[in-house]
Amino acid sequence: MAHIPDGILTLPVLLAGAAIGAGGLAIGLKRLAPERIPQVAVLSGLLFVAALVHFPVGPSSAHLILNGLIGISLGWAAFPAIFVALVLQAVLFGFGGLLVLGVNLTNLAVPAALCGLAFNAVIKARPAWGVAAAGAAGAFGVAASMLMVALSLAASGREFLVAAQLVLVTHLPVMAIEAAFTAAAAGLLLKVRPGFLGRGAVAVVVLAATLTAAGPALAHKLTLFASTEGNSVSGHAYFSGGDRAQGVVVTVTDPAGAVLHRLTTDAQGAFSFTASSRADHRISVEGDDGHAAQFTIAATELPDTLAPGAPAPDLQAMIDASLARQLRPLREQLAATHDKIWWHDVVGGLGAIIGFFGLAYGLSARKDKKS
Amino acid sequence: MSLFRLEGIHFAYPSGAPVLNGAHFALAAGERVALSGANGSGKTTLFHLMVGLLRPQAGTIEAFGAPRASERDFKEVRAKAGLLFQDSDDQLFCPTVIEDVAFGPMNLGASRAEARAVAVRTLAELGLTDFEDRITHKLSGGQKRLVALATVLAMQPQVLLLDEPTNGLDHDTRARLTAILQGLPQAMMIVSHDGDFIARLATRTVALEGGRLASPL
Amino acid sequence: MSLPHAHSRTARPMLGGEAHGHASLHDDCEGHGPIGHLDPRTRLVAAGLFALMVVSRDQIWPLVLAVGLALAAALLARLRVLPTLRRMLAMDGFMVAAVALLPFTVPGDPAFSAFGLTGSGEGLHQAALILLKANAVVLMLLALVGSMNTIALGHALARLGLPCKLVQLFLFTVRYLDLLHREYARLRTAMKARAFTMGTNRHTWQSVGYLFGMLMVRSLERSDRILAAMRLRGFDGHFPCLEEPSRFGRPDGLFALASAASVVLMMSQG
Known part of the structure; x- marks a missing residue:
């Protein structure tokens, strides 16, 4: 029940x-x-x-x-x-x-x-x-x-x-x-x-x-993830359900909206670039059918060897940043499996179930009619 | 041989005074017994006890040559004793007449096709030939009563228990029902306050009074 | 434990009874025991706060205390022991499975082994928490709200701000329950008299489908007649929302104090 x-x-x-x-x-x-x-x-x-x-x-x-x-x-x-x-x-x-x-x-x-x-x-x-x-x-x-x-x-x-x-x-x-x-x-x-x-x-x-x-x-919702390693930023875009988004345009802008990089995802839906300033990086992707997704790399996630953009970080911020860096892959994986469960299983499962019972019912109804 | 034999039946509803208090009764093949008694004297209760919808607190019920006590015993009894309810709306619940009449035979193990054939035959015997696909809920009161009788007869019972069968029927339908029942071979027990109907049908009368059954001399 | 003064609420209704023997689904059961003297709103709000409290606790002892409080409330409400126990045990089968599986699905230190599987202490702990929470809430609900006349419950819901239409729907439903249940029982009896037994087959499912379809048709017609009767009495499409005078008095104040004290006690145990 x-x-x-x-x-x-x-x-x-x-x-x-x-x-x-x-x-x-x-x-x-x-x-x-x-x-x-x-x-x-x-x-x-x-x-x-x-x-x-x-x-x-x-x-x-x-x-x-x-x-x-x-x-x-x-x-x-x-x-x-x-x-x-x-x-x-x-x-x-x-x-x-x-x-x-x-x-x-x-x-x-x-x-x-x-x-x-x-x-x-x-x-x-x-x-x-x-x-x-x-x-x-x-x-x-x-x-x-x-x-x-x-x-x-x-x-x-x-x-x-x-x-x-x-x-x-x-x-x-x-x-x-x-x-x-x-x-x-x-x-x-x-x-x-x-x-x-x-x-x-x-x-x-x-x-x-x-x-x-x-x-x-x-069903075709685009999702985007990126992580930092030193001053290089890499990530990938995929559709809900887990399919990688290939050849999608990726735009990276600074907080003011100025375009820093313009890239295309590869066959695995991956992209990477090197950050040149310690500022928030806004990454956005746009698919052909108007679906878009955004992701922000916070300035604190980038090493402080990179000069401009932000005031000197305090200790707390540094701990947060390091934590964020370590947790990122985990979060990414979680979100991926979550999306996967939702759409594949819900839609697919329901479809199969309904189809199966519709068929069974239709057959039995026909049998009754014959007899 | 008696079809039913009731010995020392005691029964009370949880909420009230005893309805049956040491009732004895026997029904033989070919008999049509009229059961009289005041409103609330326990006539319907007696019917329900006979087919095991209620169980007595004391006493024995013997039906069709065997003592009956468990649900399994009474399942057999219900196949052989058809109960016609006072209110036909309580009895009819399928969308169409044919499905309702075929319901009983299917419970007895008939296939869909067999049950349907039995139902068509039973309806024809009662002169309800064109009723198969009628919607039960939209029948008139008299038609409902006849269809309810058909649902009972389709199970080919040996005994009919009729609870106020002429209640609420117009003159013509009552005459038709009387004629049908007169032509049936089954033993019957009839609860009715309709004196003329009883006079035409019953072979003897039994009165239910104070929780006991007595044959007036 | 003996709960005196058995009150009139029946156990799970027996199916297949008839008019005389029919057990009502919701008899009036107000006015038994000290709980019966409280304003229905006080009882509702207290039950809600209690549930919130219980669900947010994650240690064994406060929850044991909560079950104790619920038991005390059940005693004060003069609930009958057996029917109440039966209701508490009537947790859904799969919920029992969900709880029973916990020791094997929660990772942690092995505490015992059964069927070749190792159960974890953490899992046992979590299963115990869930059982305590679920039973504490259900018991308190039955004690504070279940012991209330359903009509009074409807009015209390209205006064607590539930939409008027929803309350009207609730009151109508309460009114129909017995009628529906009786009609259902009569039809089931008649089916039984024609040798019908429940089985695992299409004939059974279809027949019960017809039974409910017919029940629906008849009830809908009854609701049409009721609507016609309402029109005759001047119903113009608007229900006046019922106003009941507040019964909030000294017992309610005391009860509120006691409830607050219990909540503080439970919090402090964490």
Whole structure:
């Protein structure tokens, strides 16, 4: 289940979760017309009841998570609906905790809202695909939530990586269950109460289009790193995901904006130059498609044998500088792996998961039709 | 041989006074027993006990020639004793009529195709031929009652437990239901306050009073 | 430990009961024990501060003290022992795994070995910290907030500045919970009467999907009827935000003092 208790996550993760959760809640409430409150409350209550249903999975059992169904029914209003259910579960059953409410909300509601966006877009374009899309939303809701739970854990410490992987693996059967479950529930809703699912499709298409446009932009984010050794500065540029950026123009300027050097990265995306003054060096790279990245080498990182630019450094500054020099490679490596985990794993993993379940569901649906 | 034999059944809900207090009862094949009693006297509770949805605090239940106590025992009983609920909305939950009627046979292990065939046949027998793809939720009250009966009959039970089957039905639907039930071979227990309906159908009457069952002489 | 005066909150609701025997999800449970006399807002704020306090501590002893404080609060709130224990143990399976794996994933001095793996003392320490924190927060939450009538909780949230719409949503949800749960139980009973059992197969998942779909349709129709009834009574699309008179009094002041003292005590243990 998606209820992380208090005491595991670190403060930054809690804060990030709270911020995203609060933002989503604000949007959800703003778009929620007062007349729809009884409707949303019904679904919120349903979410609460669903958590009491255990499905047997071999010798073990699994909970329904239901955020896919909530998402396709409510869109943005999934945030307040899930929030209320989480508060009630925490207070009445002791599920989850208090300070983690934001993270738990984010982990469940962000995938739900995305399901809503995607589902509405699909149902507008191809109404006949409604049931299959709902099944995919059911699987995606679980997959994305568990991925986010795993990321929340992993971001709180390396020691949780194994547990994070465990979360993902153990929820594979839940995805299958939730896909079949959500497809059935949505099928019934589409038949019995047509028009309830897939409202507000127009605004949603615009949003979805924006999101898809933003996707590649993020996927090709340029990143830049440089370090000093004596008075020579070297670094490299790479894309998120780890690919080196070859033949990209690198510009080095001083604090006043005057261009000191203009270089191009080599086949490994690397570049180097020799600093001639002890001043801040601003390094910037610009890719063909308008992506840019910047990095600053502080004056203190350069040896004081270089004459002009700055006042004589005190001892503290020297220690800082030496520390910075030693820590740099570490920081660089950390940032590289961080970016790598994010985009490769999130996008690739989700894609594979959705594809796999979509295929499985489609095949089984066809088999049913034949028989 | 009796289909059901209940001995010394005691039952009370956690929150209240005892509902059944040493009830004895037997149902034989071919019988249609009317169960009378005031509102809240425990008639529905008795039905739920007979199919194991509730368990007695004391007493024994024998059904279809074997004592029944565990959930596993009652699973067999539920396949052979069909319970028609007072409120058909409690019984119907699938989008279409055909899926709802096929639900029971599938629980008994039929394949999708077999269950579908049984469902089509059952609906035809009840004169609901064109109802397969109708949406259950949008049927009228009378239609819902007939479809609910079909969902029970599709499991080919040996006993029917009918809880207020004519409740809320109009004159025509009531006549139709009466005719259908008269033509069925199953043993029945019927809870109803509809005197005319009972008179047409029942072979004997049993009264539930003070937690015990008594046959009026 | 015995907690006297069992109050009316039920354990996990039994599924499959019917109207008479149905265990309510959220009975009124206000007014039991000294905690019951406090203003709901005091309890909410205290629970929040306590959680913040607990989560930010990283030594064993202050956390043991925190669990002690939470236990004391549970006693004062007259929580029933068994249901409370069950709730505390109901940590998610994978969280148990996350904690159990810690000794093997945190690097440090080997302290013990199991299954051919060596567990580190540091890992054990961290696992203990997490267990103490999670249980202290949950216990305090159940004691201070869980023992509160859910309607009172809604009003307290409104007075603490939660958006009006969100509070209305909360109150409506509370109102629907029992109805939904009862309807769910009735449908499940009817399915059981038709020989349905949960299994690991598509028939099960689809059937439960239909069950929830139907539950949704019926509840949505009920919500339509409720909205119509509200219109009949002059609802024009705006909820008046409910105002409840403050009940902040001497007990609340005392409790606030006691809470502050406990927090200082916990800080000083670090």
